[in-house]
Amino acid sequence: MNKYDVIIIGGGPAGLFAAIMCAANQNKKIALLEKNKSCGRKLLMAGAGKCNITQAGDIEHFLTCYGTNAKFLKHALLSFQNKDLLDFFKQRGLEFMTTEKGKVFPKSLKSQDVLNILLDECKKRKVNICYETPVQSLVKEQELFYVQTSQGVYESPIVVVATGGLSYPHTGSTGEGLVWAKSFGHKIIPTKPALTPLKIKNYELSDMSGTSFEELPYTLWRNGKKIGSYQGDFLLTHTGVSGPGIINNSRFMQSGDVIKCNFVAAESIEEFRSNLTKKLNHGGKTLVKSIVRELNLTKRFADKVLELCEINDDLKCAELTKATRQKLLTTLTEYEMEVKELGGYHVAMVTTGGVSIKEISPKTMESKKVSNLYFIGEVLDIDGDTGGYNIQAAMSTAYIASQAINK
Known part of the structure; x- marks a missing residue:
């Protein structure tokens, strides 16, 4: 029997950091169980391999970037802030850079450098990382947890579940933690991919793939009713739309929705429509394409708009029909795209849904149903915007859980 003071399941940033912090108490015997041959596989993908580890700015701003469940994270984010996270790595020799939009990366732009520090610290603090040890079941009898794995049974009075969500399943995120939580009576909020691009039905803009828009405003409609207004950087792809402006709000979207x-x-x-209408009405022999190309659009995209509206190169303003003018105005200001589907878990950065936060203490991350059982990171029903918010939440929840365990 493998007996430990604390067992942590999952070797992502939340699990690794929880192990490090729990092992700050040198008297504790800590095991981290990882199903893969290596830890941090999803961390290595963060920020396209460059590791956007957190976001600059104050924590009050952070609390606007986690959807409807942000309040639950307030204590964790205030207890272990972005500055604290960066200080942890700086003290171990890692330097950082911040982009204009506040994203923080290691100066080396290598996720591996972040992971190496976490692994080195685990080694220094004598955390026993058990690789290729998938957990098959988790039960509690009296005051002890019994963790059945492919390598035998592990025993501990304290278990921390840090198994992540369902995104990027090839990294090992397959949702086992939700199964164990449910077996202990926890409510599971239905999961779906989040921070994901959209595929568009009858997509007309595939030849515009790569075209981007800064701070593009758009509205979201469902069954003919407007349910949201958003703004953000926007990217046209071969099959639909992406970019932070879409990805950050994909948690609110579903198949059949329309974005304008x-x-x-x-x-x-x-006002824009009124001004452009006057310009076209008084344009006379001026070519319609000349007026459209004067707008704040790339020439390539302006020409695509003309094509969609079936406006020929030689069409003059005086020849523009009311119907074609109306189509032009709508295409420019309220171009409709119907969501065919959200990108699946294989492209989603995180999962929305998970263990209901109503049954977890926001001060400690301990289960309200089962004493000494903790849930941290993405296994919980929390998901942040793209830009470093999810790694910060993972490490902040790991920190307060470990503080509670070490008391």
Whole structure:
């Protein structure tokens, strides 16, 4: 029998950091069980392999970046802030850079450097990382947990579940933690991919793939009703739309929804339409394409708009029909795209849904149903925007759980 003071299941950033912090008490015997041959496989993918580890700015701003469940994270984020996270790595020799949009990366732009520090610290603190040890079952009898694995049974009075969500399943994230939580009576909020691009039905813009828009405003509609207004950087792909402006709000979207894009970023659509209508009505022999190309669009995209509206190169303003003008105005300010599907777990950065936070203490991450059982990171029903918010949440929840365990 493998007996430990604390067993942590899952070797992502939350699990590794929890192990390090729990092992700050040198008298504790800590085991980290990892199903893969190596830890941190999803961490290595963060920020396209460059590891966008957190976001600059104050924590109050952070609390606007976790959807409807942000309040649950307030204590964790205040207890272990972005500055604390960066200080931990700086004290171990890692330097950082911050982009104009506040994303923080290691100066080396290598995720491996972040992972190496976490692994080195585990080694220094004598954490026993058990690789290729998938957990088959987790039960509690009296005051002890029994963790059945492919390598035998592990025993501990304290278990921390840090198994992540369902995104990027090839990294080993397959949702076992949700199964164990359910077996202990926890409610599981239905999961779906989040931070994901969208595939568009009858997509007309595949030849515009790679075209991007800064701070593009758009609205979200469901069954003919507007359910949200958003703004953010926007990217056209071969099959649909992506970019932070879409990815960060994909948690609110579903198949069949319609997004209406304001490609000219008009603050007042009515005013823009009125002004452009006057210009076209008084344009006379001026070519319509000349007026459209004057708008705040790339020439390539302006020409695509003309193509969608079936406006020929030689069409003059005086020849523009009311119907074609209306189609042009709508295409520029409220171009409709119907969501065919969200990108699946294989492309989603995180999972929305998970262990219900109503049954978890926000001060300690301990289960309210089962004493000494902790849930941290993405296994919980929390998901942040893209930009370092999810790694910060993983490490902040790991920190307060370990502080509670070490008391």
